[in-house]
Amino acid sequence: GKTLDITSPISGKIMKANLNKVKDVVNDLPFMSLERAEMLAEFFVDNNIVKILELGFNYGVSTCYMASSLEQVNESSIVTIDLESAKTRKPNIEQLLKKIGQFDKVNIYYEPTSYTWRLMKLLEEDSNPRFDFCYIDGAHSWFIDGFAFFLVDRLLKPNGWILFDDLNWSYEKSPSLREKDWVKAMPKEEREALQVKKIWDILVKTHPQYGNFKVMYDEWGLAQKIK
Numbered sequence: 001g002k003t004l005d006i007t008s009p010i011s012g013k014i015m016k017a018n019l020n021k022v023k024d025v026v027n028d029l030p031f032m033s034l035e036r037a038e039m040l041a042e043f044f045v046d047n048n049i050v051k052i053l054e055l056g057f058n059y060g061v062s063t064c065y066m067a068s069s070l071e072q073v074n075e076s077s078i079v080t081i082d083l084e085s086a087k088t089r090k091p092n093i094e095q096l097l098k099k100i101g102q103f104d105k106v107n108i109y110y111e112p113t114s115y116t117w118r119l120m121k122l123l124e125e126d127s128n129p130r131f132d133f134c135y136i137d138g139a140h141s142w143f144i145d146g147f148a149f150f151l152v153d154r155l156l157k158p159n160g161w162i163l164f165d166d167l168n169w170s171y172e173k174s175p176s177l178r179e180k181d182w183v184k185a186m187p188k189e190e191r192e193a194l195q196v197k198k199i200w201d202i203l204v205k206t207h208p209q210y211g212n213f214k215v216m217y218d219e220w221g222l223a224q225k226i227k
Contacts, residue, residue: 018068037065053131054080056138060093067102081115119151137165164221
């Protein structure tokens with residue numbers, strides 16, 4: 001059965017209040033809206049999501065919304081991974097989680113190079129699948145996130161879900177990255193490619209163990225591990 005019934009007036013009101021409390025704290029920080037957070041919260045309830053893996057958290061806005069969504073769910077937790085540079089955000093993920101009272105629910109990892117290294121360590125510690133849901137909103141590159149999908153698949157429970165953000169993102173279109181020297185040094189094709197969408201189309205949608213594909217908001221790709 002469901003851990004929480006969001007359709008009941010009491011649970012629904014509590015959930016809404018929790019998410020609105022997060023909105024008051026994160027205000028307009030990027031990169032998740034209240035509307036999308038509400039949709040995710042309902043999805044978590046409908047699919048008994050308890051253990052979450054997040055790749056890429058930036059300021060921690062999405063982490064705060066997801067942690068708050070799980071507030072009434074027993075044994076729920078989030079593992080979230082980003083680069084060490086995320087520590088210098090103002091505010092940073094730790095400050096935001098403490099403000100909303102969800103710091104203890106989240107295990108935060110800061111990595112020098114990539115979350116794929118931490119995923120390796122998680123598999124070394126325990127190779128058994130243990131996550132119900134993975135949200136990928138990090139590197140946006142074929143090289144990192146294509147491999148991350150392979151690693152996440154090993155950590156995702158049967159019937160678990162994976163959500164890719166930014167299907168239509170490219171280095172060329174990124175205001176924060178397109179002027180960087182290392183981006184300018186890329187081949188034009190790589191700069192302009194929708195790399196997350198390539199992962200979605202070539203690796204995820206053709207995978208024999210994944211199904212129930214859904215694209216939302218024109219940039220979220222959701223898929224279920226069906227075997």
